[in-house]
Amino acid sequence: MGFTWYFLGLLTTGSTIFLWHFSKRYQLNWPAWSGLSMGIVLVLFSIAWAVGSVLEGVPRAASMGLLLFGFSGIVILTLAFRYTLTKRPKLLEPAPEPALTRDVEIDAAPRKAKSAKASIVSPYFSVVLRYGAYISLIIALVIGLSSEGKDYEAMVQDKFKDQKLTKVNDNPVVFQLGEKGDGPGNWVLIQEGQGYGGPFVLSIRIMEDAKIHEIIPLDHKETPAFVKKIEDARYRDQFIGKNISNDFIVGVDINAVSGATVTTSAAAEAIRNGAHLAAVQKFKLDPKWKKVPWKFGLDEILILAIFVLAFVPKIYKEKPRKYIYLTATIVIVGFYLNAAISVGNIGGLALGYIPGIKDHLIWWILVVGTVLGIIFLGKNVYCYRICPFHGIEYLLQKISGMKLNPSRALLKRAWTVVNFLLWLSLMVIFLSKHPALGSFEPFAMMFSLNGTGIQWFILPLALIGSFFMSTFWCRFFCPCGQALTKMLQFRKSALNLLQPKK
């Protein structure tokens, strides 16, 4: 901690000296002074906050501090600089600094040499690497698909240690608690639901009174942010004490959790299937409950409108409409529905994690619609149109007005790096059969402010990076964008192969 204070002292002194020098060059008025001072104070405060939080073991607080104070400070500082440099008169002309030879060389270098796609390895090795990556991904997918799931019987037995457990049905798995034939109830049913990121498994305990008494989550491969959201909202509690012949339909007798609608619908579907199975098979009740209707409300209409408008160039290319559309994607796809596509969705699709279309139309429109758009139209409408994180990046760029770039050496390797990150992420997803484990994008976290561990530091870095560099995350890191680009490339190659050679 002592070092932190020492470091902060150095930064404060440096900032003060810089301000003094700056005020000698430009005639600062009160808005410029306020902006510069406030920006510096906020940035310094955020550093102190973040370091203190990390030392206390609260990474979430560190991330929030960096976002709220640090990021606001950077924005205010940039605006103050832009204002001063463009609106305020210069007091004296500084002597021109000699250009660094290296910079001159880099800027004078032809654009082609700057290409991020330039290969850093020999062409032969590059081909071996590429095909090796594809083959390893196929092997990982086969291993993942053929691996056995968890032993749910042992997990249920662990929950009810003092009671005898007898399996009475295989598909779906149903256990009888106590001696077999002891009354009609006391069933424990294992049910699976398909969430936005992946499946989850619940055990539902139904007792002699034909009511749900307990819902125990056994396993989940859903995006952690959504799971946390429904757990925080105590979503499961509303099912306890309900009769098994209830409808269990979100929006009818079950309340949704805002920002995790797909997860809530999937959980309700799993519980409904279990309860109704028990009602028919064990309690011999007549199925009088409502049929699940197509979920086509305001949310679905909004997403459909955004998706369709993404194909209309006029909407996206003309200025006032473009900003309205971008804001709509950020607010609706991002903050309201938290439905941004991640590499987890694409990996999950390969693993067969496909939620039902009736309940999860939003997922189908965005994920399946984007993939079909690529296959049939050769257009990736998601990345630079619908993606809410890209919208945020674009607006940050507009605020900063800066377009920095990493050095040429890093740019040359950027294409390889993003491919490697995509490969690594898909390998983790396929081998673990857990889409959220490989999905390192900060999207779900950005729009729900729920995340895990190191993810808390990726979000502020992605935002600060996007402030200084044009589409920083999309260009250099996004595995989802890279996967969609690969699909476009496959399509192009397939079309080239199919076309008759002249």
Next chain:
Amino acid sequence: MVSTDSGSSSKQKSDRSSGSSGKYLANLLYLATILFVLGFIWQSIASFILP
């Protein structure tokens, strides 16, 4: 890196050249993000392998 149609792999506009301090800042942000992304994946692998 991300393209919007099958005809091009990158549609980024030519970036304004930045000074050396700008490059250092960009490099720092780029490398730090790679580090944390790899850290996240490492954390995921560890949580999958370890019970």
